[in-house]
Structures are given as structure tokens and as C-alpha cells.
Amino acid sequence: SFSAPNSIISLLHNLSNCVLLSESKTDGSFLIHHFLSFFLKGTCKVCFLGLVQSFSHYSTVGINMLQAREKGQLVFFEGLRNSLDMLLPESDASDAEPQPLSFLRWPSTDLRNLFDFVNSSLSQSENDMSRWASPVLLIDDLSVLLSLGVNPTAVLDFIHYCRMAVCSKQQGNMVTLVHNEDDLGDEDCDLVLHALTHQSSLILQVHGLNTGYCRDVHGQDKFQLKRDHTHVFQYKVHDKGVSFFAPGTSSAVL
């Protein structure tokens, strides 16, 4: 159950928001699953850049992605599968149509093609506008682009273009997951994280507990709404969802 955080998240339906999910020393992908299911149920048109897992990984957690994709509600980009065409090209000639992950083959092309993909997936035709509510862009995760050698400036440009296209022009929402590894000295990651923190209207920071690993409380989640105060919850991930509770009130303790 997601009660208190849900009321915060339900605000997203009305505003055009840029949501930042940052995970530190733990796995924050349950939030991606939650947002995906939230927006699909809310009849939004979703463009999901799944860069680190396969399609069936996301769909196994219970969201009927196959159906959503067939209906035209969900556009899913499977990064892993597409990357092989770029890393191990069949021929030397460049492809006829631009590839979203072309930066893997030609580093200088940056993320222009990826943005074009997002833009064309979410630009609504007349038909679309009557069927679906506002568009949503979901990215899992942005840090992998940095790991693949994309310049942090190029990443920030990409996010900026996406925000203009999705949030400003179409009143849609954008949810991005990044890794926060501040003790590793990854300057590129820090740069992107700080810039996005500055731009986002809702920030969810998920991190493992300071006191170390615990089986009953998986971590802590800090919700921060811009111009509002911060809410801190602790959480435990279950088979079928997540339970949030105020710090110190885990059922293992009470």
C-alpha cells in the first residue's frame, strides 16, 4: 500500500512534472514499476525507455505491458536488444534510418536520435488525443547512458529537449531514474544528478539505511516536492508491492 506517498504522487495527474528518482546503495526499480503501472492505469500514453532490462522483466511484475503495447498505449524501447545492432553492426554502411542508440557506434552523434524517437512516440495524433490522457516519458535508467560514454552535457541536453517536448508542450510528465554514487567520485554522475535535482518538481531519493543492511526495512525514501517540505518514509519491498511507513514504525519493530 502506498497511502501517504500516493497522495503526493496523485498530484502528478494534474501538473506537468519532471520527477527524479535517485537510488543510492540500493535498488530503486520498484518505483519505476509503480509509476509505470500508475500511468498505464491512468490511461496516459507512455514512452518507456527500458535501457537495462528486458521487456518481460518489467511485464512480469504484473503490469500488463503486452496489452498496453498492442493497444498503442505503450511504446517500449528495449535498449539491450537494440544495442547489439550498434555494437556489432552487420555491415559497414550506415543504416538508412537513424537509430536511437547510434551513439554506441558513432560517439559524436550524441542523443539526438534518441530524442527523435521519444518525440515521435509521444507526439499525439488526433486519434491519440481522444484516447489517451497526457503523455508520459519513463527512463530506466539515465546513468547507464553515462556508463556507455555519453557526455554529461549531451545527457542534460537530451533531458532538456524531452522536458520541453513532453512537459511544456504537451503538459505531460517525465520520470527519470538515476544512480547516486557520491562516494565513488563519479563526477559525470554527480553533475547530471545535481542538474536534474535543480530542474525537477518531485524528487524521490531511495537509499539503503545508514546503519547497514536490514531484512525488514529495505531502505528509506525521501519525497521532496518543490517548494514544499520533505517527507521521509522507510519502506520494505514485498512480492506484490511496497509498504511505506514512518521511520521507526516498521512492523518488525512495533
Next chain:
Amino acid sequence: MAIPVQSMTGISNARLNVEMNTTSFQKKSRSKLLSIPGTRPSFQNGQLLVSTGTTSLDYVIGGGLAVGTLLLIEEDVFDSYSHMLLKYFLAEGIVCSHSFLIASAGEHPDDILQGLPAPVLDDVPKDEIGKINQRRENDVSEESQDSMKIAWRYQNQPKVQTVLAASSRFGHYYDASKQMSAETFESAEYYPFYLPAEVHLKYSVSSNIHIGYIKLLRFIQGVIHKEGFDRACPQSKTRNILRIGIHSLGSVLWGDDICCKDDPLYAYSLTKFLYGLRGLLRTSLSVCMVTVPSHLIQNKAIMGRVTNLCDTVIGIKSFNGSEKDANDLYKDYHGLVCVKKIPYLNSLICELPDTRDLAFKLKRKQFTIERLHLPPDLSDTVSRLNKQDLAESSKLLRMGCGAAATGKKHLDF
């Protein structure tokens, strides 16, 4: 036996459910899972698991290694124990009749193959080894037996009383002091990749990824496609798992400079390779173990990126040659095991171990990983000073693994 599978876009790592009828947040029932020798489904999420060759390591990573995933072992300083783990992984593949690929830049794969430990024979009787070879050849010829005249009803009973065939067991034990006999591996499906034979070291211009890595990626893709480990073409032969073992990835022998420079020229070569490898694994019935000399990588950010791209990450720290070696308290163990990452596959949660303070010891027939416990100091000369020392040093060890409390005080009773 070949099970027909509908071709779906976005095929997962071997869950192979034929229909996708899910409702929200419901655990999928295990319909029509494959049965391949040497694998078993996970109790938690139905993932198909294989053994790493070391039963205690299987336990620590949640029951086994999921097919379609990548296990990274951060090598110990002399690459003695991590090399053992890699050999156990490959030996397990032979015993289970899996196909396997060995990629190496230093030692020739054939030499690695020669040096594999022999399975412990009381678990795998000679009959069974013969049966392993026979099963591969699909040759169901009758074993020549002396026909029994009086006890003819017992003619068809197995000669050795083993309850289960060895290769249908999950996880075996290996004798580190004996080498595997040639007859055990001679009919194995083995694909070697030896870097010096494939390429003269230079950087490839096209995508800024080192040419050695590109060649290896292409080689793996070729084996997967040609032998049908992906589901692209229907197979005529029975389905099997491909085990991929890569030794010392990222070292200078692979032509990479991340191990010798703080600010390497092509810092993203290895991560691009790992991304491509992840893509290949997710779309085929294969499983991969990679060892990396992470202690040589100066730039911690690079190791962070590498960790994020692997599914399971284990760090091995041996006590050999360190000051801990002299410390009596650690005499029971050969080193520490640090579980740095466990995957969340096809579910929201993962199998988390009870504790993260783990140590290992290598005995002749077993590599055990146990919860690290320091025995009580019962010596006559026990003093406050000693305890302080030990507590500090054990904390330091744990911080080296990076997963622990950062308090300095300890309670002293």
C-alpha cells in the same frame, strides 16, 4: 526434448512462459518450464537457475545463478581463489553436460580446461561419467553386461546404487587436488576464445570499444546463434545451456588500460562490452561468469559503472600475504567474501541473505562460504587492548567490502 515456444518480441531470460496472462501484481505460475539437466527453477520467482559449481556460493546468491544473467567475481590479489571459482563453474558445466565457452587473454583456454578439478568420485561413479558422455552422443547402445543366470530378475538394476543420476543433481563437489580426466571433457561442447590468437592489440576506430572486446562479443554472438542458444531458429537438437567463462576481463592482457591508469584513455570500452554482453545473455539460454581484477582499477567510478551493469557481484579478498594472515582469529578461513549485488529479476524483491559478513575456506573437496564469526578469545593473555585491535581490524575489513555500519564505537562487555 524440444518445447515449441511462440516467438515473442522481448524474450526473457528463460522463463519461457508460453502465455502471458498476468493480472496486476500476481506471481506467475510456472507453466511449461524447460527441464534441462543441471538446472532448476527458483522457488521464489520461477527463474531458471544453474549451479555456479560451488554449492555454498549458490546459497549465498539466492539458490543459484539465473540463466540469462552475468556474475562478476572481483578477483583476490593473486587471483588464486577467484580462478578456483571460475574452474568450478566450468567443471560444473561439464558434469551437467552444458556447452561452455572459455575466453582468456593470458592462459590458453585449453590449459584452463586441463586444469579443471575432478568431480568427487563417490558422488559421480565411473558409470555416470560414462553416461554423461553417452548422453551427449545420443547413443543408446546397450552396455555390455554379463548376463545373469540365476538372479536374472536383477539384470536391469543399476550396478551402483545411486538414487539420482549425478548430472540431474544441482551442484556438485570437486576435488581441488585432482585434475579432471581427459575422458570426462573430451566430448564436451567447448568453444575457446584465446585473445592473442584472434587479434593484434590495437583500438578499433568505429565505436571506441577495444577490438579485443568486439571480437569476443562477436564470437559469443556467433556461438549463440549458430548453436541455437537463442530462440531465433527452432532447434532440432535438445535445448542446452551455454556457460560462458571469461578470465580477468579488463586487465592489460585484454588491451584495456583501466587497470594501469587513473584516467584511462578509453574508459568506456569495458562498460560497452558488458552492455552488449548483457543484451546477448538476456536473449539466450546462457549464463556468464566473469572475473575482473578490480583491485587494479584505480578509478572507483569505473568499478561502480561495471557493478551496475552486472547482475550479481561478489568480491573475494584472500588473507594470503596480508597482515590478517598472521592473526590467529582468522586461521580458520582463507579469506572474505563480499556480496556486493544481487539481482532483482522478474520480481520486485530478491533473495537476500541473512548476513553479509561472510568468509570462505578452500578445503580439498569443498569451497565453503560461511558466516564470519570470531571465536571467543579464551587465551590466558586476553586483555582490553587486544580486543580493541581486533574489533578495529574486523571493522576495517568490513568497510573494505563497503556494506556496513560506520560507527566507531563498539560495545565492550
